[in-house]
Amino acid sequence: MASSRVRLSDVAREAGVSPTTVSFVLNGRCDSIAPETQQRVLAVAARLHYRPHLAARALATGRTRRIGLILNQPESFSTNDTYFSEVLAGIIRRATEHDRNVLLLSAHYPDWRSLFTDITGGAVDGVLQISKFVLDELTPALIQADFPIVCVSFKHEDDHCLTVDCDNEQGGYLAARHLMDLGHQRLAVLYPGEEISWGRERMAGIQRAAEEAGVPSEWICALAWNEAQMPNKAWVLDAVAWVQRLAPRPTAIICCDEVRARMLAEMLPSVGLTVPADISIVSFNSTETSARCVPPLTSVRQPLCDIGRAAVDLLLDRIQGRTPENPVLLFPMALDVRQSTQAPRGEVAPGTLRSAPISRTRTRL
Numbered sequence: 036m037a038s039s040r041v042r043l044s045d046v047a048r049e050a051g052v053s054p055t056t057v058s059f060v061l062n063g064r065c066d067s068i069a070p071e072t073q074q075r076v077l078a079v080a081a082r083l084h085y086r087p088h089l090a091a092r093a094l095a096t097g098r099t100r101r102i103g104l105i106l107n108q109p110e111s112f113s114t115n116d117t118y119f120s121e122v123l124a125g126i127i128r129r130a131t132e133h134d135r136n137v138l139l140l141s142a143h144y145p146d147w148r149s150l151f152t153d154i155t156g157g158a159v160d161g162v163l164q165i166s167k168f169v170l171d172e173l174t175p176a177l178i179q180a181d182f183p184i185v186c187v188s189f190k191h192e193d194d195h196c197l198t199v200d201c202d203n204e205q206g207g208y209l210a211a212r213h214l215m216d217l218g219h220q221r222l223a224v225l226y227p228g229e230e231i232s233w234g235r236e237r238m239a240g241i242q243r244a245a246e247e248a249g250v251p252s253e254w255i256c257a258l259a260w261n262e263a264q265m266p267n268k269a270w271v272l273d274a275v276a277w278v279q280r281l282a283p284r285p286t287a288i289i290c291c292d293e294v295r296a297r298m299l300a301e302m303l304p305s306v307g308l309t310v311p312a313d314i315s316i317v318s319f320n321s322t323e324t325s326a327r328c329v330p331p332l333t334s335v336r337q338p339l340c341d342i343g344r345a346a347v348d349l350l351l352d353r354i355q356g357r358t359p360e361n362p363v364l365l366f367p368m369a370l371d372v373r374q375s376t377q378a379p380r381g382e383v384a385p386g387t388l389r390s391a392p393i394s395r396t397r398t399r400l
Contacts, residue, residue, distance in 0.1 A: 040086075041083045041084060041085045041086070043057050043058060043061075043085070045083060045085070046076065046079050046080050046083060046085050049079045049082075049083065050072075050075050050076045050079040051075075052072060052075075052076060056068060056072065056076065057076055057080070060072075060073050060076040060077065061076070061077075061080065061085075100134065100135055100136060100160070101135065101136045101137070101138050101158070101159045101160060102130060102135055102136075102137055102138070102159055102160060102161055102162065102163065102347065102350060102351075102354075103137075103138050103140050103154055103158065103159035103161070103162035103163070104123070104126060104137050104138065104139050104140060104162070104163050104165065105140045105150075105162050105163065105164045105165060105173070106119070106139065106140070106165050116293075116294050116324070117293075117320070117322035117323055117324050118293065118320050118322060118324075118339060119165070121322060121339035121340055121343075122165065122187065122188070122339045122340070122342055122343045123343065124340055124343065125339065125340035125341060125342060125343025125344045125346075125347075126163065126343035126344070126346060126347055127343075128340075128343075128344065129343065129344040129347035129348065130347050133347065133351055135347075135351070138158065138159055140153075140154070140162070147172050147173045147176070148176075150173060151173055151176050151177065151180075154177065154182065155177070155180055155182055160183065160354045161182070161183030161184065161185075161350045161351075161353060161354045162177065162182070162183070162184050162185075162350075163184075163185050163187050163346050163347070163350060164177075164184060164185070164186050164187060164189075165187045165188065166187070166188050166189055174186065174191055174196075175191070175193070178191065178193050178195075178196055183350060183353040183354045184196070184197065184350075184353075185197045185198065185199060185346050185349050185350045185353070186198045186199075186200075187199050187200070187342065187343070187346045188200050188201075188233065188342065189231065189232050189233055190232040190363065194362075195362060196362065197349050197350070197353060197359065197362050197363075198362065198363045198364065199342050199345045199346040199349060199364045199366075200232075200233065200342070200363070200364075200365055200366070201233075201337045201338075201342070201365060201366045201367070201368050202365045202366065202367055202368055203232070203233040203236035203237045203240070203368075204236045204237070204239050204240040204243070205240060205367065205368050206237055206240060206319065206335040206337075206368040207236065207237035207238060207239065207240025207241040207243075207244070207289070207291075208240035208241070208243050208244045209240070209335055209368060209369070209370045210237075210240075210241065210289045210317040210319070210335050210370070211240065211241040211244035211245060211289060212244040212247070212248070213317065213333065213370055213372070213376065214287045214289070214315060214317060214376065215244060215245070215248040215250060217287075217315070217376060217377065217378045217379070218378045218379050219286045219287040219315060219378075219379050220248075220250050220254055220286075221254045221255075221256075221283060221284075221285045221286055221287075222241070222245075222254070222255050222256070222285055222286075222287050222288070222289060223256050223257075223258065223277075223278050223281065223285040223287070223288045223289070224238065224241060224255060224256070224257040224258070224288075224289045224290075224291070225257075225258050225259075225260065225274055225288065225289070225290040225291060225292070225295060225296075225299075226238060226257060226258075226259060226260075226289075226290075226291040226292075227259060227260060227262040227291065227292070228259035228260075228262070229259075230262075231262055233291070234259075234262075234291060237291050237319075238257065241255060241289060242255065256281055256285060258274060258277050260274075260292070260295070266292065266294040266295045266298060268298065268302075270295070271295060271298045271299055271302055272302070274295075274299060275299065275302055275303060275306055278314075279306065279308075284314075285314070286314060286315065286379035286380075287314060287315040287316070287317070287376070287379070288314060288315070288316045288317070289316075289317045290316060290317070290318050290319070291319050292318075292319065293318045293319055293320040293321075293322065293324045293325055293332075293334065294324060296316060296317075296318030296319070296325065296328075296332055296334075297318070297324055297325065297328045297332065299316065300316050300328050300329070300330070300332060300375060301328065301329060310330055310375050311330065311374065311375050311376050311377045312377070312380070313380075315333075315375060315376040315377060315379070316332055316333070316375045316376070317332070317333050317334065317335065317375070317376060318332045318333070318334040318335070318375075319334060319335045319337070320334060320335070320336070320337055320339070321334035321335065321336035321337070321371045322339070325371075325373070326373070328375070330373070330374040330375050331373035331374050331375065332373055332375045333370070333371065333372050333373045333374075333375050333376040334370075334371050334373070335368050335369070335370055335371075336368060336369045336370070336371050337366065337368060338366050341366060342366060345364055345366075349364065
């Protein structure tokens with residue numbers, strides 16, 4: 036027959052102290068308790084194999100010591116999207132340093148209200164929302180309820196919402212300016228559209244680079260994907276056909292999603308377009324997905340692990356009632372130049388570029 040659970044009162048009786056003293060010692064609130072008493076309580080708790088009752092602890096302290104991680108696209112783990120794994124690695128490492136557990140939550144509930152009830156009902160102390168889901172109703176509900184939340188890799192329309200992201204406008208500028216420095220003037224941009232903050236911001240950076248270089252805005256053609264759907268071969272085939280129909284055909288592509296960019300680079304040769312001889316490609320994130328592509332993709336790099344760590348710090352500040360100096364934390368981007376970009380074939384119109392070349396990082400596989 037299984038033995039009964041050891042209770043906090045059992046530890047208190049064996050140690051000769053009050054249950055309150057045991058609670059303070061085991062929860063690290065023991066500054067006013069004599070060191071020898073602390074040691075005696077800890078020794079008894081270890082000898083009796085005492086395990087705290089998490090629900091009771093949460094009820095007493097108002098804290099679960101858990102942070103929720105809401106994945107708007109949990110399917111990304113099955114597509115080997117290294118963006119999510121690197122952000123998650125930074126989150127888990129930082130949460131562990133703060134002695135917090137991470138509870139994974141999927142936003143693809145049949146009814147988002149069920150997830151809202153779980154979150155606000157005591158499952159976690161706060162949540163990190165990873166990437167925006169186009170049909171997202173959960174985030175605004177949590178913000179309205181004043182529940183601790185940090186948006187990761189996207190910005191919500193509410194100006195008071197805490198956000199950790201990259202300078203996406205700078206990233207779009209770096210991608211486009213690199214191509215224009217090489218002589219490319221007609222670009223195709225594949226992105227999630229204007230409804231997603233990072234898509235809108237990257238397009239703004241691309242347009243700024245074009246304006247600086249004297250490239251007419253109509254020479255920048257854009258195709259949006261449905262962010263509610265995962266990258267798939269059918270969409271990439273449609274994108275390839277779209278690029279082929281453009282007249283004149285673009286000499287370079289900026290793809291704002293790394294997985295789609297790799298699928299595109301590996302599919303173009305099947306329609307007679309070699310990368311980069313016929314068409315250059317720039318991707319985003321610069322993880323192994325880009326580095327191990329054939330050819331390796333020039334890519335705009337985000338410090339993904341740093342984003343994850345910073346998101347945990349910002350959330351814990353919010354949980355503990357501290358007001359951050361800036362509700363939006365943006366990390367700078369950098370450009371990793373690989374073998375997927377080169378100067379276009381043929382002559383380039385003289386005097387196109389009016390600004391000094393940007394600095395960039397050249398990496399090798």
